[in-house]
Every structure is written in C-alpha cells, then in structure tokens.
Amino acid sequence: MGASMAEPVSTARSTADQGPAIEFLQVSYRFPEARACAIEGVSLVVDPGERLGILGPNGGGKSTLLRLALGLLTPTEGRVRIFGLDPHQARERGWLGWVPQRIEAELRFPLRVREVAMMPALARLSPWVRVPDAIAANVDEALGLVGMRELAERPVGRLSGGQLQRVMIARAVAQKPRVLLLDEPTVGVDVVGQERFAEMMRGLHSALGLTIVTVSHDLRTVAASSDRVACLNRTLHAHTSPEGLTPQVLAEVFRHDVLGIFGDLHIHAHRPEDCPTPEPPRDAEGASCCGHDHPPPTTPSGV
Amino acid sequence: MLRPRSPSAHNAFGGLNPAAFAPNSELSPVQTIRYLTDPDLAAFAWPGVVAAAGVAVVGSVLSIFVVLKRLAFIGQGVSHAAFGGVGVAFILGVTGVAAVGASSHEALVQDLGLLAIVTAFSLLAAMAIARMARRRQIEADTAIGVVLVATMALGSVLLDSAARAAAKAGRPPPPSIDGVLFGSLASVGWTNAIVAWAAAAGVLLTLWMLRRPMLFWAFDEPAAEAYGVPTRRMGAVLLVLLAVAIVVTMRLAGVILATAMLVLPGAAALRLSMRWRHVVVWSVGIGLLGAWGGLILSFETDLPAGPCVVGAQLMLFLAAWTVGAARGGAR
Numbered sequence: 001m002g003a004s005m006a007e008p009v010s011t012a013r014s015t016a017d018q019g020p021a022i023e024f025l026q027v028s029y030r031f032p033e034a035r036a037c038a039i040e041g042v043s044l045v046v047d048p049g050e051r052l053g054i055l056g057p058n059g060g061g062k063s064t065l066l067r068l069a070l071g072l073l074t075p076t077e078g079r080v081r082i083f084g085l086d087p088h089q090a091r092e093r094g095w096l097g098w099v100p101q102r103i104e105a106e107l108r109f110p111l112r113v114r115e116v117a118m119m120p121a122l123a124r125l126s127p128w129v130r131v132p133d134a135i136a137a138n139v140d141e142a143l144g145l146v147g148m149r150e151l152a153e154r155p156v157g158r159l160s161g162g163q164l165q166r167v168m169i170a171r172a173v174a175q176k177p178r179v180l181l182l183d184e185p186t187v188g189v190d191v192v193g194q195e196r197f198a199e200m201m202r203g204l205h206s207a208l209g210l211t212i213v214t215v216s217h218d219l220r221t222v223a224a225s226s227d228r229v230a231c232l233n234r235t236l237h238a239h240t241s242p243e244g245l246t247p248q249v250l251a252e253v254f255r256h257d258v259l260g261i262f263g264d265l266h267i268h269a270h271r272p273e274d275c276p277t278p279e280p281p282r283d284a285e286g287a288s289c290c291g292h293d294h295p296p297p298t299t300p301s302g303v
Numbered sequence: 304m305l306r307p308r309s310p311s312a313h314n315a316f317g318g319l320n321p322a323a324f325a326p327n328s329e330l331s332p333v334q335t336i337r338y339l340t341d342p343d344l345a346a347f348a349w350p351g352v353v354a355a356a357g358v359a360v361v362g363s364v365l366s367i368f369v370v371l372k373r374l375a376f377i378g379q380g381v382s383h384a385a386f387g388g389v390g391v392a393f394i395l396g397v398t399g400v401a402a403v404g405a406s407s408h409e410a411l412v413q414d415l416g417l418l419a420i421v422t423a424f425s426l427l428a429a430m431a432i433a434r435m436a437r438r439r440q441i442e443a444d445t446a447i448g449v450v451l452v453a454t455m456a457l458g459s460v461l462l463d464s465a466a467r468a469a470a471k472a473g474r475p476p477p478p479s480i481d482g483v484l485f486g487s488l489a490s491v492g493w494t495n496a497i498v499a500w501a502a503a504a505g506v507l508l509t510l511w512m513l514r515r516p517m518l519f520w521a522f523d524e525p526a527a528e529a530y531g532v533p534t535r536r537m538g539a540v541l542l543v544l545l546a547v548a549i550v551v552t553m554r555l556a557g558v559i560l561a562t563a564m565l566v567l568p569g570a571a572a573l574r575l576s577m578r579w580r581h582v583v584v585w586s587v588g589i590g591l592l593g594a595w596g597g598l599i600l601s602f603e604t605d606l607p608a609g610p611c612v613v614g615a616q617l618m619l620f621l622a623a624w625t626v627g628a629a630r631g632g633a634r
Contacts (some may be wrong), residue, residue: 119526
C-alpha cells in the first residue's frame with residue numbers, strides 16, 4: 001500500500017460539529033476460507049452530503065467495502081463507523097439505504113411498486129401499529145423523485161429493468177436514510193441510460209442532501225455522479241476528483257493499460273500526487289495480507 | 304345405519320376411514336348429510352371436518368410462501384422426514400392414540416407427544432438439509448433427496464420393528480404404513496381437531512406478527528438483510544411453521560399428500576390475482592373449499608379422505624390455471 005494511502009483522506013467540507021458520514025479506519029477484510037484479503041488497510045472518510053465514487057476492477061473489493069459499511073461483514077482488522085455509530089446500529093436506525101448490483105427479488109410476488117418501496121420502513125414497524133401516514137408520504141415523495149409515482153400501483157413483475165432499479169432507489173430513500181450506498185448501479189445500462197441515471201442521482205442529491213457512495217468499475221458512471229473518487233483494488237490507490245483520474249492512475253488500479261478505452265472522457269493531465277508509487281507484487285499465497293505492518297489507526301484530519 | 308367394521312382400529316393413522324364403514328340399505332342418497340347428522344357417524348365425521356378446516360387455512364397461507372420461495376421440494380423432504388419421525392415415535396410407544404377407555408387427558412398427551420416427536424424429527428431433517436446446502440457440500444436438491452429416502456427407509460424399518468415388538472408382547476398392532484402415508488379421516492378425534500386448530504392458530508399468529516419482515520425477506524432476501532431484517536431467523540421460523548403444518552396435516556392427508564395442501568392453494572391463488580391481500584384471501588378460500596369439497600367427495604364415494612381433499616384442491620388449481628390463462632395469466 002502506498003504510504004500516502006495510510007492516512008484517512010477527507011475533504012474540506014467535513015465539519016467538526018457534524019463529523020464524518022462514513023469512516024473506514026485501517027480496515028482489512030478476509031473471507032473466512034480465503035488466504036488473501038479482499039481489502040486491506042483501507043482508510044477513508046466520507047463527509048456528510050458528499051458524493052463519493054469508488055472505482056476499481058471486478059474483484060477489487062468494492063462490494064466488500066459496501067458490505068462492511070452496511071454491517072453485513074465485520075472487518076478482520078480496523079473499524080467502520082457511520083455517523084459515529086457501528087454499522088449495525090446505523091442500519092437498525094434506518095440510516096443506510098442500499099441499492100444492490102443485481103436485483104435478486106422474487107418478481108413473481110403479487111406486490112405493487114408502492115408496497116415494495118415501503119418494505120424497509122415497514123419491516124421495522126411493530127406488528128401492532130398501523131402504517132403511519134408519514135411512511136406513506138415518504139414513499140410517495142421517493143417515488144416522485146425517481147419518476148415512478150405514476151407507476152406506484154403497477155405490479156413489480158411488470159416493470160422494465162430500468163424501472164425496477166428506480167423502484168429500488170426509491171425503496172432506499174423512502175426510509176429517509178442519511179447515507180445511500182449504490183453497488184454497480186449501471187451494469188448493463190447503455191450510455192443514454194447512464195446519463196439519465198446520473199441526472200436522476202444529481203436531482204436526488206440536491207433534493208435530499210444525502211451522502212452518496214457509488215461503487216462501480218465503470219469510469220463513466222463514477223465520473224458523472226461523484227464529487228470525489230477513491231480507486232480501490234484491494235487497497236486504496238488514489239483519492240481524487242473525477243478529473244484527476246489520469247490514464248496512469250487507471251492503469252495502476254485496473255492493472256491494465258486502459259488508455260484509449262475512456263478516450264471520450266475529458267481526463268486532465270497527469271498529477272503526480274494522484275499516482276502513488278506502484279506496490280511491489282504481493283505474495284501469491286497472500287502471506288502479506290492483513291499483516292501487522294500497517295501504521296496504527298489515526299484520527300482523520302478532517303474530523 | 305353405518306357401522307364401523309373394526310371399532311378397535313381407532314388408532315392414529317391406519318384405522319377408520321369412510322371406506323371402513325359398511326353401507327346398508329338405510330343409507331341416505333346424500334351420504335354427507337347422514338355422516339354429519341347421524342349421532343354415531345357424526346362422532347367420527349365432525350372432528351375430521353373441523354380439523355380439515357384448520358389445516359386447510361394454515362396450509363393455504365403458508366402455501367403462498369412455499370410457492371413463491373420455491374420451497375415445495377424442501378416441504379416434501381420435511382414431510383417424508385415426518386414418516387421417519389412417526390417410526391421413532393411408535394418405537395417409543397407414542398402412537399398418538401390413548402388406549403380404549405382412556406381419559407381425554409391421556410389422549411391429549413398422546414397426541415401432543417406424537418406431534419412433538421414428529422415435529423422435532425422433521426426439523427432435524429430440515430436443518431440437516433439446510434446445513435448441507437449452505438455449506439455447498441452437495442446441491443440442495445440432492446441433499447433433500449438423500450434425507451428424504453433415508454428418513455423413509457428409517458421410518459419403514461422402525462414401523463415394522465414396532466409391529467413385531469407389539470405382536471411379540473401381545474399388544475395391539477401399531478398403525479399401518481398405509482395410514483401414515485395417506486392419512487385417515489376416522490383417525491382424527493376431537494383432541495386431534497383441537498390440537499390442529501391450536502397449532503394452526505399458533506402458526507397464523509406467528510405469521511401475522513412477522514408479516515412485515517417476513518414478506519420483505521420472502522420477496523428480496525439480500526435486500527432484507529441489508530436493511531436489518533434477521534433473514535436467518537426468518538428462514539428458520541418459516542421452516543418450523545412448515546414442519547408444524549405438515550405434522551398436523553399428516554393425520555388427515557398422510558405424509559405423502561400433506562405437502563400438496565401446502566402447495567396447491569397458493570399456486571391456484573397466484574393465478575387469480577396480482578395483489579398480495581387478494582392472493583391470501585383466494586388461497587384460504589381455495590384451501591377451505593378443497594378440504595370440505597374433498598371430504599364431501601370422500602363421504603359420497605367411500606374413498607379415503609386424504610386423496611379426495613388433495614384431488615379437490617387439484618381440481619380447483621386446474622380451474623384457477625384455466626381462468627388465469629384465459630385472462631392472460633396473473634403469473
């Protein structure tokens with residue numbers, strides 16, 4: 001891991017009174033039966049209201065990072081905090097909205113769009129309590145923000161893939177989360193669809209002021225919907241603005257010469273600080289993974 | 304007047320059924336009325352009618368989850384495991400029926416004893432299936448197949464052993480394998496009917512209490528987990544509810560046909576509506592209609608009740624399928 005990546009990185013918008021939205025402090029995770037870590041020594045701070053993109057190749061640990069933020073995985077080393085709380089507590093309070101990479105819902109269920117969007121909020125409700133008007137109002141607002149209000153009574157099994165994704169986003173924001181986590185939201189979406197998605201997310205961000213973390217291997221998606229980009233391929237390789245994603249940074253993160261693949265994107269000239277010294281090759285058996293040579297956790301400078 | 308051919312055969316599974324009654328010339332053309340009004344026959348018929356309603360309601364509600372969560376095959380595994388559980392219970396001397404002349408308290412203890420042993424055995428089998436499938440040691444359908452045949456073989460051996468032991472000791476023989484496999488209306492007494500309704504009430508209350516997280520889990524398990532629903536607990540609870548439903552259905556329909564009552568109503572209802580609440584109402588309606596329609600068929604034809612109930616539900620499923628197809632198909 002590059003030395004510059006050991007320190008948690010924050011942005012100027014972090015304020016002392018509010019604290020960071022998400023903190024990863026020297027987080028490593030190794031799956032139970034794996035020899036190598038999926039992610040290693042990741043330190044990262046996301047500020048309230050920030051839109052962070054996490055870019056990296058398939059298998060680079062992006063989804064693992066999201067699952068750690070959701071509290072579905074517990075770090076092998078380090079710690080994760082959501083607005084100062086353990087992710088489990090944050091999840092129980094409804095602070096986390098999640099949009100999955102693949103929609104694995106049973107679409108044969110006889111459920112309407114509105115019923116699906118209401119599920120996370122209802123799941124936390126006591127069985128003795130009738131559905132409060134506030135929840136119904138929040139669902140209507142969320143469906144409106146993603147342009148699905150007119151289809152609120154349509155069975156989910158009769159939606160297109162794009163419509164279904166918008167329902168999943170509405171489901172995530174209808175419970176009024178403080179953080180929205182999107183896992184590969186534009187997989188299989190064409191260029192026009194990606195642009196529409198980015199526009200919708202911009203509208204959602206300006207309307208709700210959410211902290212949004214978008215994970216993707218697609219540079220276009222990340223560049224279009226993020227204020228800041230973190231490049232992840234097991235370790236963090238760079239934090240930069242979307243314009244700072246130079247061909248050299250991308251080549252390092254993807255371990256492949258991607259110059260030309262993203263030729264239609266406006267990429268600024270190479271900035272040395274965005275391109276850390278490449279790591280030495282890791283032991284194939286993962287012997288160095290989750291080792292104890294990480295620097296001790298530090299308090300992020302922006303907190 | 305109908306009389307039982309062998310009143311001593313009032314055991315848990317293999318004893319009386321409508322076919323065991325010898326018809327005579329006094330019989331009404333509408334035998335169902337006779338069964339339900341004649342004082343002697345009503346004592347055998349009504350507990351079955353009441354119990355059938357209980358197991359039909361609970362089976363109908365659970366069947367929606369079974370169909371949508373694709374649990375029909377695991378339901379088969381659990382119900383066949385119940386056969387092994389019956390074998391274990393019989394070997395332990397718990398046949399679900401008190402001796403002739405015993406008090407109602409003893410009958411209740413016997414019935415609950417059988418229910419507990421068979422449910423526990425079925426759940427152990429279900430957990431074994433789930434464990435094998437979760438660890439990817441073998442595929443889920445292979446795990447179900449292995450457990451299914453193993454428990455059937457075990458049940459067969461234990462039932463045979465129980466019969467030999469009873470003969471050697473000069474005790475009345477335990478219920479026949481046919482009765483365990485296909486059920487018997489006349490084996491359902493008032494104690495069984497009350498236990499069936501109590502179990503049904505417990506299952507329905509649990510489902511009502513968990514309806515919101517359970518629906519979320521059933522619809523989208525990964526998302527439910529991400530939003531804090533205890534998904535493993537939901538899966539375990541549904542498995543327990545399925546096992547209880549299968550065990551209380553077993554007396555009426557037998558272990559082989561019990562799962563049919565946990566599939567057909569939901570499958571039919573899903574052909575008729577795309578609204579969750581309507582599907583629940585349709586499913587319960589179809590389940591009840593099938594159960595009572597099947598009993599009427601059984602009374603009128605002197606055929607065993609279990610196959611008649613399942614046959615009636617199958618007819619309703621085919622009708623719903625046809626209606627659904629004509630309307631463009633709800634599914």
